[in-house]
Amino acid sequence: MSSHLPSPQSPTNVPPSALPPSANLLQSLDYSVLQQCMHCGMCLPTCPTYVETGRERHSPRGRISLMRAIADGELDVTRDFGEEMYYCLGCLACTTACPAGVDYANLFETARAEVERRGVLDSTRRKGIRWFALRLVFTRPRLLRLIGRLIWLWQESGLQRFARWTRLTRLLPGRLADLEPQTPRIQRHFSDALIAPVERPADLPVRARVAVLTGCVQDLAFSDINRATVDVLLANGCEVITPRAQPCCGSLHAHNGDTEAARALARRQIDLIDPSTVDAILSNAGGCGSHLRHYDHLLRDDPHYAARAAEWSRKLRDIHEYLVEIRFRHPAAPRGAAGAPVPLTYHESCHLCHGQKVSRQPREILRALPGMEFRECGEATWCCGSAGIYNITQPETAGWLQERKAGQVRATGAKVVATANPGCHLQLENGLKAAAADGETPAVVVHPIVLLARAYRAEREE
Amino acid sequence: MPTSLHPLPSPHPLPPDFLRDLRAAFDEDSILTSREDLIPYGFDGTAALKQVPGVVVFPQDTNSVATVIRLARQYHVPVVSRGSGTGLSGGSVPVPGCVVLCLGDMNRILELDSKNLTLLAEPGVVTQRIFDAADAVGLFYPPDPGSMKISTIGGNVAENAGGLRGLKYGVTRNYVMGLEVVLADGSVVWLGNKCVKDVAGYNLRDLFIGSEGTLGVITKVLLRLVPKPAARQTLLATYASMDAAAETVSAIIAERIIPCTLEFLDQRTLRCVEAFAKVGLPTEAEALLLIETDGHPAAVADEADRIERICAQHQAIAVRRAASAEEAVRLATARRSAFSALARLRPTTILEDATVPRSELAKMIRFINETARKHQVEVATFGHFGDGNLHPTFLTDERNPEEMHRVEAAMKEIFDYALSLGGTLTGEHGVGLAKKAYLPQQLGDATFTLLKAIKHTLDPEGLLNPGKILDVPKHAHL
Numbered sequence: 001m002s003s004h005l006p007s008p009q010s011p012t013n014v015p016p017s018a019l020p021p022s023a024n025l026l027q028s029l030d031y032s033v034l035q036q037c038m039h040c041g042m043c044l045p046t047c048p049t050y051v052e053t054g055r056e057r058h059s060p061r062g063r064i065s066l067m068r069a070i071a072d073g074e075l076d077v078t079r080d081f082g083e084e085m086y087y088c089l090g091c092l093a094c095t096t097a098c099p100a101g102v103d104y105a106n107l108f109e110t111a112r113a114e115v116e117r118r119g120v121l122d123s124t125r126r127k128g129i130r131w132f133a134l135r136l137v138f139t140r141p142r143l144l145r146l147i148g149r150l151i152w153l154w155q156e157s158g159l160q161r162f163a164r165w166t167r168l169t170r171l172l173p174g175r176l177a178d179l180e181p182q183t184p185r186i187q188r189h190f191s192d193a194l195i196a197p198v199e200r201p202a203d204l205p206v207r208a209r210v211a212v213l214t215g216c217v218q219d220l221a222f223s224d225i226n227r228a229t230v231d232v233l234l235a236n237g238c239e240v241i242t243p244r245a246q247p248c249c250g251s252l253h254a255h256n257g258d259t260e261a262a263r264a265l266a267r268r269q270i271d272l273i274d275p276s277t278v279d280a281i282l283s284n285a286g287g288c289g290s291h292l293r294h295y296d297h298l299l300r301d302d303p304h305y306a307a308r309a310a311e312w313s314r315k316l317r318d319i320h321e322y323l324v325e326i327r328f329r330h331p332a333a334p335r336g337a338a339g340a341p342v343p344l345t346y347h348e349s350c351h352l353c354h355g356q357k358v359s360r361q362p363r364e365i366l367r368a369l370p371g372m373e374f375r376e377c378g379e380a381t382w383c384c385g386s387a388g389i390y391n392i393t394q395p396e397t398a399g400w401l402q403e404r405k406a407g408q409v410r411a412t413g414a415k416v417v418a419t420a421n422p423g424c425h426l427q428l429e430n431g432l433k434a435a436a437a438d439g440e441t442p443a444v445v446v447h448p449i450v451l452l453a454r455a456y457r458a459e460r461e462e
Numbered sequence: 463m464p465t466s467l468h469p470l471p472s473p474h475p476l477p478p479d480f481l482r483d484l485r486a487a488f489d490e491d492s493i494l495t496s497r498e499d500l501i502p503y504g505f506d507g508t509a510a511l512k513q514v515p516g517v518v519v520f521p522q523d524t525n526s527v528a529t530v531i532r533l534a535r536q537y538h539v540p541v542v543s544r545g546s547g548t549g550l551s552g553g554s555v556p557v558p559g560c561v562v563l564c565l566g567d568m569n570r571i572l573e574l575d576s577k578n579l580t581l582l583a584e585p586g587v588v589t590q591r592i593f594d595a596a597d598a599v600g601l602f603y604p605p606d607p608g609s610m611k612i613s614t615i616g617g618n619v620a621e622n623a624g625g626l627r628g629l630k631y632g633v634t635r636n637y638v639m640g641l642e643v644v645l646a647d648g649s650v651v652w653l654g655n656k657c658v659k660d661v662a663g664y665n666l667r668d669l670f671i672g673s674e675g676t677l678g679v680i681t682k683v684l685l686r687l688v689p690k691p692a693a694r695q696t697l698l699a700t701y702a703s704m705d706a707a708a709e710t711v712s713a714i715i716a717e718r719i720i721p722c723t724l725e726f727l728d729q730r731t732l733r734c735v736e737a738f739a740k741v742g743l744p745t746e747a748e749a750l751l752l753i754e755t756d757g758h759p760a761a762v763a764d765e766a767d768r769i770e771r772i773c774a775q776h777q778a779i780a781v782r783r784a785a786s787a788e789e790a791v792r793l794a795t796a797r798r799s800a801f802s803a804l805a806r807l808r809p810t811t812i813l814e815d816a817t818v819p820r821s822e823l824a825k826m827i828r829f830i831n832e833t834a835r836k837h838q839v840e841v842a843t844f845g846h847f848g849d850g851n852l853h854p855t856f857l858t859d860e861r862n863p864e865e866m867h868r869v870e871a872a873m874k875e876i877f878d879y880a881l882s883l884g885g886t887l888t889g890e891h892g893v894g895l896a897k898k899a900y901l902p903q904q905l906g907d908a909t910f911t912l913l914k915a916i917k918h919t920l921d922p923e924g925l926l927n928p929g930k931i932l933d934v935p936k937h938a939h940l
Binding site: 032035036038039040041042044045054055056057059061062063065066069074075078080081084098099100101 | 494496497498499501502503504505506507509520546547548566567588609611612613734735737738739799800801802803805806809810811
């Protein structure tokens with residue numbers, strides 16, 4: 001185990017010596033970051049929690065005013081403040097709407113880190129869960145995969161079906177019983193079994209050398225997406241490097257106020273993939289990519305890693321973005337097989353469209369698919385309610401957003417919904433299943449890259 | 463470490479009995495009292511003004527508005543009404559120890575009368591929804607303030623908001639046919655009706671339009687709609703000098719063309735807007751005109767041709783037409799972000815609203831630039847050129863008192879000059895707190911006394927949005 005990982009016991013993210021007792025992390029921000037918000041209100045109609053409640057405190061500019069009040073010493077870091085910071089989805093829709101260019105992602109992560117540092121939300125149960133998830137499981141890739149393997153056994157052996165059938169799952173305590181049906185389906189093979197450490201295109205000259213990030217949850221529940229990513233890159237003449245047993249990228253930690261663990265994980269990623277050896281580093285999950293792009297900011301004060309982190313961020317691309325950048329080959333329509341085109345729509349992962357501003361490229365890929373008819377979805381850039389672990393911490397708001405999203409998807413009449421983030425994928429699947437009328441087959445949720453890989457395959461199978 | 467320049471004063475304590483009676487009249491979700499809930503209601507869209515209110519109440523109907531007003535009067539608590547809080551003159555910034563009456567929950571469109579072409583709405587309806595509701599049945603609600611996706615119709619009426627289409631279609635006032643208002647004593651009055659003509663008694667309705675919540679609380683708005691223009695065409699003209707752009711505007715008006723929109727952006731504004739909106743604006747140009755003509759297709763085609771010719775005759779570097787309706791909407795939307803986009807440059811963005819007769823436009827622009835140079839302050843200018851309504855925007859830092867001093871000096875000179883040209887302090891943002899000090903100078907003694915007399919008559923105890931537009935003596939005696 002890596003020595004520079006924070007100890008699982010460490011309750012805070014910042015060494016106590018780093019800040020005087022009266023100071024707070026929000027004060028450590030350059031004040032102009034806070035002041036950048038001129039409270040014009042352009043963010044209001046794009047913020048799901050403001051639209052739901054109509055109360056300023058639940059809006060981006062309202063939250064920033066609270067952060068500013070804390071930085072100014074006019075408000076203490078209270079439990080109420082802490083709860084507000086966790087009521088925010090972190091969907092970053094406000095950052096797309098903001099003409100002034102407020103760095104809300106930075107503000108929000110700093111505020112959550114301060115909430116954790118002060119421990120205003122602490123309870124034994126919450127501390128236990130955070131320790132287990134953030135410090136134990138999601139910092140240890142092999143442990144995470146072992147747990148994944150156990151869940152797979154549970155699902156495959158029929159035990160899960162038995163437990164559901166006998167309603168034994170109802171014996172789980174409170175929220176766990178509600179969440180059990182949402183457990184992702186774990187794949188038989190994880191990425192390392194499906195992808196070789198280095199793969200080269202069989203019949204094409206190599207135009208670029210790229211590294212693929214397999215993710216953690218993505219690796220357990222959607223290793224097929226990782227395989228498709230490699231296939232698509234090979235089909236476009238890329239040599240693909242896929243390091244083994246990759247750790248979590250740390251986005252979960254950064255979004256949940258554990259900056260220290262996020263930094264440690266970022267350093268491990270950089271140790272695993274030396275950015276100077278590849279042309280691009282590719283992520284296929286919106287949430288991870290949004291965080292991975294900002295390693296430069298995260299490690300800017302680390303003398304050993306700052307330079308490499310800067311190169312990392314320069315080379316990091318979302319897979320759709322990269323494919324469009326290298327002018328991916330449009331798949332040819334298989335001859336003869338023309339039936340009615342399958343209606344297809346697209347739900348944008350928040351951290352792909354708002355976090356990374358990648359919105360046009362996935363559509364370009366979807367429009368290039370033969371045999372499919374692309375239809376725009378209303379409110380495509382609205383959060384589906386998954387938002388990392390938001391559907392676990394704020395089930396009510398998450399449920400409201402999930403229903404709203406399912407309604408919009410159904411209104412398109414699409415049989416297939418493409419989306420590029422594991423959290424959205426699961427949230428949409430569950431939401432569409434719940435919204436389907438009796439006898440109605442819900443739309444199939446699939447990653448755009450899987451569709452592209454299928455289209456390339458169909459060409460060869462002709 | 464940041465130092466606080468504008469500490470949020472502690473909320474002035476409210477009479478405990480007032481709170482008790484409010485709680486008895488409203489459910490828990492409709493009253494906010496915790497500090498975390500109140501701080502976000504301490505400001506609107508105006509720079510450098512904040513004040514935490516004592517309590518925020520969300521009435522659901524006219525009766526509950528009247529209840530708040532009566533209780534406030536009984537306990538002598540000031541009332542500040544508010545919609546989405548996007549105002550630009552501090553009109554809805556709380557006063558110490560006040561109750562904020564937030565009308566955002568009263569957000570129903572009550573009636574769309576397509577026989578009389580009217581729409582009846584509660585004050586909390588967002589302006590964009592009114593536009594959309596009219597648009598859906600082939601009608602048109604023209605006033606389009608920059609904040610129309612957020613601002614409420616009640617706030618638009620209270621501030622008499624303008625927008626990009628003022629040149630041809632006028633401002634909010636021109637579309638208000640009737641108002642329901644709760645007066646300072648809690649009584650409810652209806653002013654106006656669906657009649658196109660009505661001369662029964664004084665035009666009291668107009669008194670409340672633009673009164674900034676100082677005379678009563680608007681609880682219903684009856685709006686006039688017009689037929690949707692069949693065609694529209696947007697043009698972009700770029701210039702190497704601001705003067706050439708200003709002269710083009712005068713020439714267009716002189717040729718008896720009234721476009722729907724005639725907007726101007728200087729280079730600084732242009733670059734900020736493009737950095738945000740990425741709509742392909744020519745960032746090398748010194749000045750840009752965004753022009754839109756609408757109406758009958760033949761008239762639109764003819765006007766667009768003539769405008770293009772006039773632009774070329776006045777040293778436009780290039781004139782481009784929007785290729786599609788979508789592009790036209792994208793350009794107008796980008797323009798609406800100008801004020802907020804300018805906040806990219808400096809920590810504090812102070813937006814002004816000086817307006818002059820259109821013939822004086824070129825003079826005014828020149829003066830603004832000279833004044834900015836003289837006081838060494840950064841100013842970006844954009845605005846509704848066709849209306850003579852300019853938005854010189856000061857880019858500064860409220861934490862630097864010396865710089866702020868220079869900004870204030872420059873601002874004062876700009877106001878003085880605008881008034882000397884027969885202009886006004888504010889074309890569309892209202893007086894609020896931000897321009898209160900300059901108002902007596904613009905109005906003159908007799909008019910200002912009349913203004914005070916009206917305020918005193920309608921709000922004798924000075925509890926409705928006190929200190930906005932004008933100062934009211936504590937126990938108001940004229």
